[in-house]
Amino acid sequence: MGETSLDEGTFNEYLDEMRDHYTADKYHLLEFNCNSFTNDCIGFLTGGSIPGYIKDLPTDFLSTPFGAALRPTIDAMYRRPTPGPIPSQAPAAASPDLASSLLQAVAARAQSDISTVSPGAGLGATQTLAAPIHPSTNPASFNSLLKSHRAVVAFFTSATCPPCRMIEPTFERLAEEKGLTSSGHGRGAAFTKIDLGVGMSGSIAQEWGVRATPTFIFYLDGKKTSEMKGADTNELRTQVDLLLFQAFPPHPHTSISTPAIKAISLDPILFTQVPPLDTVLNKQNSFIDACTPWSAGESQAQAKVVLTSKVVPFLKARFAANKSATTDPVAKANSATLVSWAQTTSTLTQVLPVESIFPLVDMWRLAVLDQDVGQFLATLASSAKEQHPIFAFTAKAQAALNDGSAAAKSRGYILTVLRLLANAFCSKSLALLLLSDGLRGGMTSVAVASLLHQDASVRTAAASLAFNAAAYLQKERVQKVQSGSLLDGESENEDWEVEMVSAIVEALDREKENEEVVHRLAASLAFLVRLSPFYEGQLLSLLDVLQAKATLKSKLAQGGCGPKGVTKKDVRALVDEVAAKLCS
Incomplete structure (x- = not known):
């Protein structure tokens, strides 16, 4: 951090001035914490700042899904000083729940130590604040902020300024809406509040010619672009939007005319033809009968029963002409049927050669057009991946495409798997599954190799x-x-x-x-x-x-x-x- 020539007495005087600024009721784990204080002290002592990777750690944390999930719980720790359990708003996932429980325990312990806050009163840190607002109390910390962020909005205020109190909620809402944590990838503005009665904030105001409050100054790449005086909420919002437009221009494609591209429907291309299901069933059953020896746990007879008595009747009812899936109970996807079908599929993909399971794939190709089936498969991916039909079919297709000698025999199978994967995009949950890390690689390998198929x-x-x-x-x-x-x-x-x-x-x-x-x-x-x-x-x-x-x-x-x-x-x-x- 460097060296200082200031004596201990001068530093103690500085600390006395900062006591009213850094108080327990203003503390917030993410927004106004020990690093905020340390950065101010370093600025006063050396004219420098603490490293950006430490100072901006809360912003980096909140830009992750995990951080965003825990944000409500962390805010609740400081918003509620009254006894009782801290409500958790984190999603129902194992890791956020565990972290949420730990944070609640910490909050409860801290809660028991707060004796100066009256019951029912909110802590100042999050009474209105909902997004990081950087405190700047000396020129060094402020200049560091200008250097480390492309767009900066500075609010010069004072404790005795009524208009400042009027516009402060708007400033904080803008920080929430257009700050770094809400935008991701740093494509937002850094918002800083400079209280002229705190620390060396007066030196910052003097450097930038601020003589009245409230004053807002807007910076782009460290340079002042505009200034606004007074408590005009509409003008403040306009100036922030203008700054962000200058810092992060809209995508170049938004300003060019592409009528031919815009005319293309964004709906997926689906393969909806209903084959003669009895013929498909007989074909698949003949492949099952021809498989000897049979090494799977499920018997050949059991596999055929599932397809004959459960799967095909459902498909016939669901996709028959003049029948509605919403009114015909037989046409609704039955959970027990889908579970047994997935288990049978897992068995058949293990024991049958690739050229003998394309009728089974074709049944699934038709079934995924049903939203309930799509939801079932999306849920199955997280609970029983080893029994997931799409995972199994995709892996087998990859192997077939990599085996040049099997190209002729696997053509029907590859074609049907591709159509199945295409149909999966009619369900948003299945589309997300196909584009997730777990399945995207396999789907891409099959698609890329097939684009060059003869x-x-x-x-x-x-x-x-x-x-x-x-x-x-x-x-x-x-x-x-x-x-x-x-x-x-x-x-x-x-x-x-x-x-x-x-x-x-x-x-x-x-x-x-x-x-x-x-x-x-x-x-x-x-x-x-x-x-x-x-x-x-x-x-x-x-x-x-x-x-x-x-x-x-x-x-x-x-x-x-x-x-x-x-x-x-x-x-x-x-x-x-x-x-x-x-x-x-």
């Missing part, structure tokens, strides 16, 4: 799966833009998007025959790239290296896709727009 039907199904995944991301991004949220990439995976973009561009380059595949691949590329938080970082340079623009343009020329190139007017418009607007 069979056109397999390539079409793989392009459909890629489109559904990209459309799901695009829908999330569009909703954020419409709600005014920042596209911060918090819920996206950059490495996965890079892998998918690379695979799609390569598949486009190789596709010379099927215009429908080109259409779906171009749409997938558009949705992966458009509004991506990683566009200006890695994706744009990647598209340049891959020569994506030239690849897309080649599809419009003779021989690029069929003898005349792409012929459909809407597909040509889409390909041309993606090349011109997103790839350069």
